[in-house]
Amino acid sequence: MAPERFEAHEPAVGPAADIFAWGVLITYAGTGSTPFAADSPAATAARILTQPPALGRLPSPLREIVARTLAKDPSDRPTAAQLLDLLLDTGSHGAAELTGHPDLRQAAENAQARDPRPRDPQARNPQTRDPQARDAQARDAQARDAQARDARVQGARRVGRRRVLATLVAAVAALGGAGAWIAADSPERGPDASGPVTSLKPAGSGKPAPTVRQAEGRVLISDRLDRPGRWEAAEDELGTCSFAGGRMVVTAGAGGANSCPGPEDRVAGDQSVAVTATLLEPRSCAWIGFRRLSDALGYNLFLCPDRVTLSVDAGDTRNTVTTVRSAIFTGGDHRIELRLEKGVATFSVDGVRLGTGPVGDRRLLTGRIELGLEIDGRGERGSVAFRDVEIRKL
DSSP states (O other): OOGGGGSSOGGGOOHHHHHHHHHHHHHHHHHSSOTTOOSSHHHHHHHHHHSOOOOTTOOTTHHHHHHHHTOSSGGGSOOHHHHHHHHHTSSSOOGGGGTTOHHHHHHHHHHHHTOOSOOSGGGGOTTOOOHHHHHHHHHHHHHHHHHHHHHHTTTSOOOOOHHHHHHHHHHHHHHOOOSOOOOOOOOOOOTTOOOOEEEOOOTTSSSOOOBOOOOOSEEEEEEOOSSSSSSOOEEETTEEEEEETTEEEEEEOTTSEEEOOOOOOOEESSEEEEEEEEEOSTTEEEEEEEEEEETTEEEEEEEOSSEEEEEEEETTEEEEEEEEEOSOSOSSOEEEEEEEETTEEEEEETTEEEEEEEOOOTTOSEEEEEEEEEEOTTOSOEEEEEEEEEEEEO
């Protein structure tokens, strides 16, 4: 049952509940267990209402798509039409690959045709009244979509799940494919982009930047970081994570970077991350990783003595989204807030908004929150302290 089925007002239940059920079904098919399995119906209901889904070994990008369909808030789930587009635009497949399955291809095309999102400038022309002309425009637009998708996936790693894709497309097409389209997130910058660079004076000099809003939304993860809890102590060749003086201290040595073992919860949709951080040694940069799927895939916010940088790891490359030159993050404790809203990340320090950048990589719809550090330049050692982390659903 979708979470809204537990509400007192039955009219609150709508098509989004079917999307939730689809996510449960695919999780069971892919892992052999439902995502909220528990020992009793009451315990299962409690997990549905309060816990993130257990997705086992569902592979990426299917895992991220399914996680979106299992969002607690119905408005955070994709519509059937959006879900179909996500499955046909996974970075490994295109609609053209359904050629060997004419029945499934026809179902996908029918579902996409019912999508009210304009796919072609002519679709906005009210003078196009002829049904045959509209059908021809729809077919042309779908062909262009298929070609564009195929062009984007050239050179991408292929995961060989065509039969799985065909089954998933059939399931989504059966849901109907209706519903309004929400504008896609801003596209990621290309691998050769260095990102814009802006500057901001330290606090207290010049006109202050605008302040951000106070914390809001539902708390998903909260940890004072004064002892092992959601984040754990660790020691390996990269460095250490320990708890002392009411905070978590992260060190890194010759490897140049280190992160502490934290919660495996994957957070999707609009969210905020707030944490207090301190640079304990020169050339240390505090690191907040978000929507992290692996060591090589996810977003980064680096807070260094002379700048703050938003970047994205995409396989073997790290692409800078934006850099703000500022000495605001020096000398003592600083409260950092990162907000992800409608495909845009906004970051602030001590209530001063420093900058924004797009976070629209469609592979990174959800992911883990990580805390750590990176050594700036050729520093041989670095350390950073964190305390009072709070992650909220906006």
